[in-house]
Amino acid sequence: MQTELSKRLGVEHAIFGFTPFPAVAAAISRAGGFGVLGAVRYTAPDDLKRDLDWVEAHVDGKPYGLDVVMPAKKVEGVSEADVEAMIPDGHRQFVQDTLAKYGVPELAEGEASGWRITGWMEQVARGQLDVAFDYPIKLLANALGSPPADVVARAHEQNALVAALAGSARHAVKHKEGGIDIVVAQGYEAGGHTGEIASMVLTPEVVDAVDPLPVLAAGGIGSGQQAAAALALGAQGVWLGSLWLTCTEADVSSPAVTRKLLAAGSGDTVRSRALTGKPARQLRTEWTDAWDDPAGPGTLPMPLQGLLVAEALTRIQKYEVEPLLGTPVGQIVGRMTSERSVQAVFDDLTRGFEEAVDRINRIAGRSGT
Amino acid sequence: MQTELSKRLGVEHAIFGFTPFPAVAAAISRAGGFGVLGAVRYTAPDDLKRDLDWVEAHVDGKPYGLDVVMPAKKVEGVSEADVEAMIPDGHRQFVQDTLAKYGVPELAEGEASGWRITGWMEQVARGQLDVAFDYPIKLLANALGSPPADVVARAHEQNALVAALAGSARHAVKHKEGGIDIVVAQGYEAGGHTGEIASMVLTPEVVDAVDPLPVLAAGGIGSGQQAAAALALGAQGVWLGSLWLTCTEADVSSPAVTRKLLAAGSGDTVRSRALTGKPARQLRTEWTDAWDDPAGPGTLPMPLQGLLVAEALTRIQKYEVEPLLGTPVGQIVGRMTSERSVQAVFDDLTRGFEEAVDRINRIAGRSGT
Incomplete structure (x- = not known):
């Protein structure tokens, strides 16, 4: 080729x-x-x-x-704290309520969120x-x-x-x-x-x-x-x-994510703003459904949304809260049915x-x- | 081939x-x-x-x-009149208000809507x-x-x-x-x-x-x-x-539709329920925007939506009301840039x-x- x-x-x-x-x-x-x-x-x-x-x-x-x-x-001159300050309280509350609804445990004292806005x-x-x-x-x-x-x-x-x-x-x-x-x-x-x-x-x-x-x-x-x-x-x-996400060499965040990827069909993804504030295709989960629900507060624009949900996603991944656990992936996920090299x-x-x-x-x- | x-x-x-x-x-x-x-x-x-x-x-x-x-x-045993009776008044009013907003003329006395539910x-x-x-x-x-x-x-x-x-x-x-x-x-x-x-x-x-x-x-x-x-x-x-819609042999409803098809890019379509109640890709227009607007009444399920909008679409086509005028077409419309045999x-x-x-x-x- x-x-x-x-x-x-x-x-x-x-x-x-x-x-x-x-x-x-x-x-x-x-x-x-x-x-x-x-x-x-x-x-x-x-x-x-x-x-x-x-x-x-x-x-x-x-x-x-x-x-x-x-x-x-x-x-120029915008810090992570400046961006944090732009997030409405109602959205923060929605994150906490959703995590509480699924009984997602807190991170340990001093444990960092895995995702920082600064990478962007x-x-x-x-x-x-x-x-x-x-x-x-x-x-x-x-x-x-x-x-x-x-x-x-x-x-x-x-x-x-x-x-x-x-x-x-x-x-x-x-x-x-x-x-x-x-x-x-x-x-x-x-x-x-x-x-x-x-x-x-x-x-x-x-x-x-x-x-x-x-x-x-x-x-x-x-x-x-x-x-x-x-x-x-x-x-x-x-x-x-x-x-490559289901390749044996991949160091995916949790075995539960790999299981979900292997089980998902081509119709099990959604293009949602839940992750970053811009439409990104990912596994459809009860987490993306909550953000895409017209009855909810809706998502914030990039980069606010990413910052808003960073800690929540770390907790969901760490504790493998299956209904909320997702990852970015394309419709080709339906073809990813076994772990291979x-x-x-x-x-x-x-x-x-x-x-x-x-x-x-x-x-x-x-x-x- | x-x-x-x-x-x-x-x-x-x-x-x-x-x-x-x-x-x-x-x-x-x-x-x-x-x-x-x-x-x-x-x-x-x-x-x-x-x-x-x-x-x-x-x-x-x-x-x-x-x-x-x-x-x-x-x-079994469902007539067009039965289906008509299931359409809420608020939806009928929304159709009339939208047509009035754009000054869409009425059909002549006795003039039939071009689209009948019965075809389905x-x-x-x-x-x-x-x-x-x-x-x-x-x-x-x-x-x-x-x-x-x-x-x-x-x-x-x-x-x-x-x-x-x-x-x-x-x-x-x-x-x-x-x-x-x-x-x-x-x-x-x-x-x-x-x-x-x-x-x-x-x-x-x-x-x-x-x-x-x-x-x-x-x-x-x-x-x-x-x-x-x-x-x-x-x-x-x-x-x-x-x-084939922009082929010279095609008998498209109006020259204005052909003009819109020739001008549209691949990003100018939308998958909307506005036409039939099920998602159908079509030119994005102010008509589809009105139906897809969360502030509106939203669409009805098939076959109600098709019946609800049939006369309105006939009027929009007949009078070539450009902002509302659309047609089903795929993203390939961006490639349809000239009339050819x-x-x-x-x-x-x-x-x-x-x-x-x-x-x-x-x-x-x-x-x-």
């Missing part, structure tokens, strides 16, 4: 795997794809350094990348980059709009390509104007933040809009057949995130791709197949 | 075109595809007979089919079938669940295959159990009634669920590249509806398919391309 982009990056297959787990990222690159480590959870630079050291030691010299969450617009703020992302550029990363992806111009320039100096996610052709064109190298077209069916337009429509629209920039298709891809479909739509590669998943992708090519050639009446 | 199913039906390309317009259906079959005439608007059997005569005379002996809307469950009732669909089975139709599709067993048996006696639309693997399996021959997997991005699951995920899921029944992919398909993608996903053909659209589909096959072979490193 070779495109101009995969050749340029020196990988065997045009399969890009986004993951928050170093062991998964390294295994994807070792398998012949391109592993991209999500940096958003690294609020301490030393933690990122430790994990990049690990990746570097386990990647067998293969290329890999980093995904940051960096807003294009700088918010520019200065933290810049700290991550200061660490990351000491490593030979070949791709810097930004999950939240175009990265700032100086970051793009710095990446290019370091010989890294820059990618940005887009849910519409309009956003993709803005990214192109920002000087990036690759657009990740993220369809409605994808896990995490998504727009309304499905991959089947979005991918070729973005390909046309940013030509000649290469486009990676994201959303709904969990098999080689789906990869073949995305490439037929004009993508130069596929960007997979959800599929990254290599086994990868072999399945490349085999399925070849089968799809055989099939399409038979349909086209092409000889030699 | 030849699959087992296209061979079985004796068509050159596995492209199925659903359309309410006889001229479009005939042109699709003449071009080498399979035209399927939507019957729902024919409440008078003689009108359907007239149009099937026309198709028969203009199809050059090529095969074609009929699409009906036939509920699997029979509702089983006895009417059975009347349509009594007419249709006098013609050599090769496919009977049902847009609303599995057709009743006796209808399936009658179609089979008449040498017609039976297809049913499904928005989930679970519904598809129910259709299979009902003895049908073909499942149309209708993705989230499709025009008209759709579920939540996008084509990229839905198509292979339905293919696996109903194996060995053939599956047609619907939703998001408006180019040969998208057709190739759907076939790579395991479909035995593609089912296109929206794309069915043949030109068809040529574009088959050419794009061949290009996509070339592309996928290059990526797979297959020789001879």
